[in-house]
Amino acid sequence: MTLRLELVLGDITAEDVDAIVNAANHTLLGGGGVDGAIHRAAGPELVEYCRTLGGCETGEATITPGFNLTARWVIHTVGPVWHGGGHGEPELLASCYRESLARADEVEAETVAFPAISTGVFGYPIEAATAIAIETVRSTPTNVSEVRFVAFNQETVDAYQSILDLSTGTDL
Numbered sequence: 604m605t606l607r608l609e610l611v612l613g614d615i616t617a618e619d620v621d622a623i624v625n626a627a628n629h630t631l632l633g634g635g636g637v638d639g640a641i642h643r644a645a646g647p648e649l650v651e652y653c654r655t656l657g658g659c660e661t662g663e664a665t666i667t668p669g670f671n672l673t674a675r676w677v678i679h680t681v682g683p684v685w686h687g688g689g690h691g692e693p694e695l696l697a698s699c700y701r702e703s704l705a706r707a708d709e710v711e712a713e714t715v716a717f718p719a720i721s722t723g724v725f726g727y728p729i730e731a732a733t734a735i736a737i738e739t740v741r742s743t744p745t746n747v748s749e750v751r752f753v754a755f756n757q758e759t760v761d762a763y764q765s766i767l768d769l770s771t772g773t774d775l
C-alpha cells in the first residue's frame with residue numbers, strides 16, 4: 604500500500620482522521636501546548652482514562668479513545684527534551700514516530716495526524732525535527748494509508764517545506 608503524506612496548517616484537534624498524535628509528557632495527565640488543546644477538546648474523560656495507564660517513557664507511545672474529539676483515537680507519545688542533540692534526541696524523536704505508527708496499526712487506523720513533536724516546550728530545533736518526522740514516517744513499514752503533518756504556525760509550515768519544497772495541502 605502506498606503511504607500518502609500531507610501538510611496542513613491548523614489545529615490538530617479539529618482534524619478528521621482516525622487518530623491524532625499528542626505530544627505528551629511522562630505523566631500523560633495533560634499539560635500546555637498541543638497536549639492541553641487535545642485534553643480540552645477531548646473532555647475530562649481523557650484524563651480519567653490516562654490516569655489508569657501509569658505514564659509513558661520518552662520515545663514510546665500509548666493509545667486511548669478520542670472521547671469528544673472527531674478522531675476516534677489519541678496516540679500519546681513523549682518526545683525528547685532538547686539538550687543540544689548529543690543525548691539521543693534524534694533517535695528518541697524518530698522512535699516517537701515509529702511507535703505512534705505501530706499503535707495506529709494495532710487499532711487499524713488508516714489516517715493519522717501528527718503535530719511537530721518536541722518543537723514547542725521541549726525545544727527541539729524545528730528544521731531538524733521536521734526532517735526526522737518525514738524521514739521516519741517514510742521509512743517505517745505501516746498499514747496507515749495517510750499521514751497528515753499538522754503545523755500550528757507558519758514557521759512550522761516553512762520548516763516542512765524547506766525540506767520538501769512543496770505547497771501546503773499538496774502531496775508531499
Ligand code: AR6
Pocket residue numbers: 613614615616626627628633634635636637638639640682718719720721722723724725726727753754755756759
Ligand atoms: N495543533 C497542532 N499543533 C499544535 C497545537 C495544536 N492545537 N498547539 C501547539 N501545537 P508542544 P512539545 C504545536 O509544546 O514541545 C506540554 O506541556 C506547537 O506549535 O505542544 O513536545 C506537554 O505536556 C509545536 O510546533 O509539545 C509536555 O510537557 C508542537 O505543537 C510538553 O508540552 C509541539 O509543541 C511537550 O512539549
